Amino acid sequence: MVLPKQLQGNLMPSEVNFLGENELVTILPRYSMKKMQLIGTKIPALRAMRREQVPLWVALILKSQDKCSIVPPKWLNVVYLKDKYDEEVRNPNQFSSLPWHWLEISKILLARAADDLTDPSHQLRSILQDLREIRLVKSRKGLKELNESNIVLNGLSLLEINELRPFVLTVMNKLRQLHDTNNEQTAADTNGNDSDGMADDDDYDDEGAYV
Amino acid sequence: MSGIDVNDILEEFETTSRNEISKSLYSENLYEELITAMINERMSPELLPYKKELLNQVLRRISNQQQDLLDSHEYGEINAESGVVSTDFKLQLMIIETDIERFNYLVRLYLRTRLTKLDKYTIHYINETVGNGKILLSPEEEEYIDQHFKILTKLYNNCFLKKMPSSLTLLDDTTGGQSMIEIPDTESHVFIKSITKSTIFVTLDDGEELNIENEGIYVVKYSSIKRYIEIGDIVLI
Numbered sequence: 001m002v003l004p005k006q007l008q009g010n011l012m013p014s015e016v017n018f019l020g021e022n023e024l025v026t027i028l029p030r031y032s033m034k035k036m037q038l039i040g041t042k043i044p045a046l047r048a049m050r051r052e053q054v055p056l057w058v059a060l061i062l063k064s065q066d067k068c069s070i071v072p073p074k075w076l077n078v079v080y081l082k083d084k085y086d087e088e089v090r091n092p093n094q095f096s097s098l099p100w101h102w103l104e105i106s107k108i109l110l111a112r113a114a115d116d117l118t119d120p121s122h123q124l125r126s127i128l129q130d131l132r133e134i135r136l137v138k139s140r141k142g143l144k145e146l147n148e149s150n151i152v153l154n155g156l157s158l159l160e161i162n163e164l165r166p167f168v169l170t171v172m173n174k175l176r177q178l179h180d181t182n183n184e185q186t187a188a189d190t191n192g193n194d195s196d197g198m199a200d201d202d203d204y205d206d207e208g209a210y211v
Numbered sequence: 212m213s214g215i216d217v218n219d220i221l222e223e224f225e226t227t228s229r230n231e232i233s234k235s236l237y238s239e240n241l242y243e244e245l246i247t248a249m250i251n252e253r254m255s256p257e258l259l260p261y262k263k264e265l266l267n268q269v270l271r272r273i274s275n276q277q278q279d280l281l282d283s284h285e286y287g288e289i290n291a292e293s294g295v296v297s298t299d300f301k302l303q304l305m306i307i308e309t310d311i312e313r314f315n316y317l318v319r320l321y322l323r324t325r326l327t328k329l330d331k332y333t334i335h336y337i338n339e340t341v342g343n344g345k346i347l348l349s350p351e352e353e354e355y356i357d358q359h360f361k362i363l364t365k366l367y368n369n370c371f372l373k374k375m376p377s378s379l380t381l382l383d384d385t386t387g388g389q390s391m392i393e394i395p396d397t398e399s400h401v402f403i404k405s406i407t408k409s410t411i412f413v414t415l416d417d418g419e420e421l422n423i424e425n426e427g428i429y430v431v432k433y434s435s436i437k438r439y440i441e442i443g444d445i446v447l448i
Contacts, residue, residue, distance in 0.1 A: 176398065
């Protein structure tokens with residue numbers, strides 16, 4: 001009944017994928033369908049060749065039946081991604097802003113709707129891979145900056161965060177424990193020193209420098 | 212006196228408008244609400260209050276939709292032979308079915324995550340819920356946690372506790388500077404994202420201030436941003 005251990009505290013890639021499928025995409029229907037009220041969303045009435053926005057999972061069902069073509073999102077083309085790649089190279093300490101689900105959506109679209117994309121899929125795959133790698137290198141470099149208090153990770157997407165999470169959280173929690181014991185130690189030391197008198201104060205300062 | 216009046220009016224206006232906003236959120240973004248609730252629950256070290264209204268609404272809609280689906284299937288079967296039913300009709304049913312399944316999946320994840328925490332911190336949450344006005348658990352969860360605890364104590368007693376000296380048989384022993392009750396570690400770090408337009412100022416333990424900006428992603432201590440999660444300005448990711 002309870003959640004399996006590997007699902008606790010982190011999202012599986014399949015779940016991130018699931019969340020990505022809720023993003024809206026624009027489709028070009030090839031046939032008409034009455035509008036539908038789903039539990040969470042409304043599907044607008046579809047008319048042939050008129051663009052509509054639907055959740056990705058609906059688009060995929062329609063696509064698999066050959067009832068629509070998917071208009072690729074404006075970031076999913078070689079020119080745009082190349083720009084982003086250059087931006088990543090120019091700013092070695094910053095992530096460029098990409099959609100929250102860019103990895104998942106691009107993967108799904110490449111697998112299921114490659115014929116709708118504007119660029120050849122091998123080019124897209126290669127630039128996506130480049131982007132992914134440069135960002136991976138950056139985030140690994142950033143691990144040096146881990147501390148016990150907080151870090152900023154602007155620009156990372158959900159999947160990338162989930163890759164980092166187990167490591168980052170374990171390290172930060174460990175650091176916090178060390179930090180806390182250290183603080184307790186110093187507090188205990190100062191208390192001890194107070195009763196000992198003035199002579200030990202130098203000692204304490206020395207230790208403080210190590211902290 | 213006039214000042215008080217204005218304040219009263221303003222306050223009233225604010226509360227009503229806020230209610231309206233939350234209402235419209237519920238009906239329009241049920242999906243996002245549920246996902247946020249699920250992920251918040253998943254990532255927070257402690258149990259969050261049960262989202263009663265949201266879950267009630269989701270469950271009601273799921274069962275409504277299931278009923279509709281059954282009716283449509285019946286309609287489909289009756290008309291199948293005459294050839295009235297088109298493939299389009301089947302396609303629509305498929306989309307509706309998928310939608311229901313996706314919701315079921317999310318609800319299940321949400322509830323299972325909560326059960327995990329209830330199992331782990333049973334005694335702590337039994338203590339928490341007794342005499343505390345806050346609604347942390349749903350009635351079903353309360354029943355579950357009670358039963359779970361009963362079974363657990365019975366098992367322990369039958370297996371080994373009955374052979375031990377009675378002074379050592381307490382499951383919630385807190386003497387000796389060590390509490391036996393496992394409690395969630397609210398100091399642990401979490402990944403957060405701010406979804407409010409305004410910047411949030413959080414004071415950290417060492418006295419420093421952290422400005423949490425819109426759309427920003429941070430890793431901070433859960434305890435320092437807990438109240439923003441309750442308001443909904445910050446989501447866990």
